Amino acid sequence: MVSRRDFFLGASAIGAAVATSAVSRVAMAALPEPVLQASADTQPPLQPSSGRPYNPVVTLNGWTLPWRMNNGVKEFHLVAEPVVRELAPGYKAHLWGYNGQSPGPTIEVVEGDRVRIFVTNKLPEHTSIHWHGQRLPNGMDGVAGLNQPAIPVGKTFVYEFVARRPGTFMYHPHADEMVQMAMGMMGFWVTHPKEHHPLINEVDRDFCFLLSAYDIEPGAYTPKIMQMLDFNLWTFNSRVFPGIDPLVVRHNDRVRLRVGNLTMTNHPIHVHGHEFEVTGTDGGPTPVGSRWPEVTADVAVGQMRQLEFIADEEGDWALHCHKSHHTMNAMGHDVPTLVGVDHRDMTRRITKLIPDYMVMGERGMADMAEMQMPLPDNTVPMMTGDGPFGSVEMGGMFTVLKVRKGQPAGDFRDPGWFKHPPGTVAREWTGALGEPARSNQAGGQSMPRQEAVGETVEVQVRKPSGHAGH
Structure with a gap:
């Protein structure tokens, strides 16, 4: 747990005041100090030190933005700026985001809070912020040109409204949206209930993450902003497995997952071992x-979902998007299917010219997890991540839900791999095997043909020409 004061004090990698030529030091002095975050590790929940109490969320591979109280108003400061986001260890992307990261920091408030958000634009073009799902005055909705003028480069705008209803929301630009969202500009917003709510459970662990997608070629750093469908990186909070932290919970905790989708397609989020x-x-x-x-x-695209369950099954459980291509990294989509192709003669010929040539795909794509082929600069393997029994052969939108009986309350540290009780791991069978049943032994047609098949009749058809006589 960290207090707001500790959050600021521990900020050699976090905090720095914004200085731009267009915003004077006098003007900046009246604003809340903007807090920046450089680490891609999941930060502890930010315990509220002022205002109404609430149970804070944990942002997967992210953090919560501190605030200051000013005459009963919660004041936040967001800085829209270019950022370098580590997608996985050793793999970085040049994105746009807020306060040093993409996604930006989570904003947490309580139902009924009056909030004031200062937004300083350090992008190379104008921007705005839309508060997705909020009930607020029309002029605070953030659609540039419709509800407000766009925020010019170097300027600071202020948004102010009351958080009228509890729930799971997000924020993102509504100015040059195709470019700015494709570059990673987004963030989470959580409004906690001010008192017990009949439809909102008290939970022990509350996680949130946004789904985003990028097309970044191996060796490159910047997403292709014109891409519409053919993405090669699918992320939880702009991280790809194995760079995505696990979700660590205590056995029998009530767990809430808050998920928002700002990609170009839907994502079936699947949890192993539990029902939610x-x-x-x-x-x-x-x-x-x-x-x-x-x-x-x-x-679906633009949606938020809250999933809740009791973590009553110990173990290391997969949590992922169930679209199989979304659990891969930096994959090319124009590769022919080579399963079953005999490459031996071709390989002998090619290796005379290219000694390091490696055959790929004739047995399936699991070869990719075994190869030690040199990779281009600034990328990661398609399938990676080592588990206790070997390669996990996953990437992209994949992580692990770790349920432990001995995990202390409020402790989100990784407990390591699950120690399975004896006899509870699938293993090789060395005993006798009976003959397996085949499909042709399953019986005949449920409605057998009554008449024998006659001789084949050849039918000749004359196609009409023109538009007459038919």
């Missing part, structure tokens, strides 16, 4: 009668 209920959307908490148990929830 969808308890909320960006429209608010769902009625109890509308909930049912699920293990996969489809999160």
Whole structure:
């Protein structure tokens, strides 16, 4: 746990005042100090030191933005700027974001809070911020040209409104949106209930992450902003597995996952070993009668979903998007299928010219996890991550839910790999095997043909020409 004061004091990698030629030091002195974050590690929940109390969230591979109280108003300071985001250890991207990161910091408030957000623009072009899902005055909705003038380069605008309803929300630009969102400009917003709410459970662990996608060629650093569908990096909070931190929970904790989707496609988020209920959307908490148990929830573009479950099964459980290509890294999509192709003769010929040539794909793509082929600068393997039993053969939108009986309350440190009780791990069978049943032994047609098949009849068809006589 960290207090707001400790959060500021520990900020050699976090805090620095913004200085731009267009915003004077006198003007900046009246604003809350902007706090920056350089680390891509998941930061501890930010315990509120002022205002109404609440149970804070944990932003996966992210952090919560501190605030100051000013005459009963919670004041935040967001800085829109170019950032360098580490997608995985050793793999970086040049993105746009807020306060040193993409996604930007999570904003946490309480229902009924009056909030004031200063937004300083350090991008090379104008911007704005839309507060996705919020009820607020029309002039605070953030659509440049419609609700407000765009924020010019180097200028600071202020947004002020009351957080009117509890729920899971996000923020993102509504100015040159195609470019700015493709470059990573987004962030989470959580409004906690001010008192017990009949449709909102008290939870022990509350995680949030945004889904985003990029097309960054191996060796490059900047996303292709014109890409619409053919992305090669699918991320949780702009991180790809194995760079995504695990979700660490205590056995029998009530867990909430808040997920928002700002990609170009839907994502079926799947949790292993547990059933959950969808308890909320960006429209608010769902009625109890509308909930049912699920293990996969489809999160469409622009949607938020709250998933809740009791973590009552110990172990290391996969949590991922169920679109198989979304659990891969930096993959090319124009590669032919070579499963079953005999490469031996071709390989002998090619290696005479290219000694380091390696055959790929004739047995399947699992070869990619075994190869030690040199990679281009600034990229990661398609399938990577080592588990206790070997390669996990995953990437992209994949992480691990770690459920432990001995995990202390409020402790989010990685407990290491699960120690399975004896006899509970799948293993090689060395005993006798019976003959397996085949499909042709499963019986005949349920509605067998009554008449024998006659001789084949050849039918000749004359196609009409022109538009007459038919």
